[in-house]
Amino acid sequence: MTRAEDIQKMIQQGLPDATVQVRGDDGQHFEALIVSADFAGKNLVQQHQMVYRALGANMRDAVIHALALRTLTPEQYAAESTR
Amino acid sequence: MNVQDKIRQQVEENTIILYMKGTPQFPQCGFSGRAVQLLQSCGAKFASVNVLADPEIREGIKQFGNWPTVPQLYVKGQLVGGSDIMMEMHQKGELQKLIAEAQGAAAK
Numbered sequence: 001m002t003r004a005e006d007i008q009k010m011i012q013q014g015l016p017d018a019t020v021q022v023r024g025d026d027g028q029h030f031e032a033l034i035v036s037a038d039f040a041g042k043n044l045v046q047q048h049q050m051v052y053r054a055l056g057a058n059m060r061d062a063v064i065h066a067l068a069l070r071t072l073t074p075e076q077y078a079a080e081s082t083r
Numbered sequence: 084m085n086v087q088d089k090i091r092q093q094v095e096e097n098t099i100i101l102y103m104k105g106t107p108q109f110p111q112c113g114f115s116g117r118a119v120q121l122l123q124s125c126g127a128k129f130a131s132v133n134v135l136a137d138p139e140i141r142e143g144i145k146q147f148g149n150w151p152t153v154p155q156l157y158v159k160g161q162l163v164g165g166s167d168i169m170m171e172m173h174q175k176g177e178l179q180k181l182i183a184e185a186q187g188a189a190a191k
Contacts, residue, residue: 044168045150052151059151066114067152069167 004030007055007067014054019077029066035077047071086143094157097130098185102144103154104135111135114166118154121169125182158185 007030008022015036024030032051039047048069052059059067072080084092094100099122105111107119122129134141134153141153148155148162156163158181163169172178 044171045162045164048164048168049149055151070171 002027002030002058007032010056010058011051011054014056015050029068031068031070033070033072035072035074037074039071039073040075044071086139087147090140090143090147093130093132094160097157098159098188099127099129099182100157101129101131101154102134102140102157103131104133106133107131112153114152115154118156118166118169121166121173121178122156122182124173125179127182128186158182159188 004022004024007024008020011020011022011032011034012018015034015038017038018034018036020035021033022030023032034051038050042050048071051069051071055067101107101115101118101122103110103112103115103118105115107123110116110119119131132140132144134144144153144155145151148157150162150165152165154166156165156169163172163178163181169178172181
């Protein structure tokens with residue numbers, strides 16, 4: 001069974017500078033929040049593609065059934081927390 | 084025609100096209116269902132492809148978009164994203180704008 005912390009580690013390895021939070025307890029459905037300065041200047045498709053690349057074959061082979069992604073730059077994250 | 088050419092033709096011929104599991108009437112995955120709802124709430128007239136009905140497209144669309152999951156929304160031949168991105172764009176009013184512009188351009 002895939003665990004949230006496994007996914008967190010995989011994303012973290014691919015995006016070492018990112019802050020990664022993953023939630024999900026049923027082994028199938030997960031939600032990830034990724035905050036990284038590397039997302040600056042990239043559109044959402046490109047940001048999610050960076051995360052998918054980090055997950056590599058695990059995503060393609062449907063080891064991870066359902067993963068909801070949110071990607072933010074540190075500036076966007078800060079703006080959101082103060083709101 | 085190989086499957087990549089077939090997909091290319093579909094996204095070029097249809098201004099707004101959603102690759103999904105199931106059909107707009109009967110989505111067979113929560114993410115696909117959400118994508119349909121978001122498009123409908125924007126008043127979008129869109130084509131859809133049920134990837135469950137075609138294993139070649141189901142695999143091929145992942146390569147085509149360099150995107151590992153379904154649903155995938157294409158507008159004017161460009162990958163807009165999956166249901167997460169659609170949801171986020173909808174909250175910001177960007178999806179409505181994109182759809183309106185695409186449909187406006189197609190009507191001209």
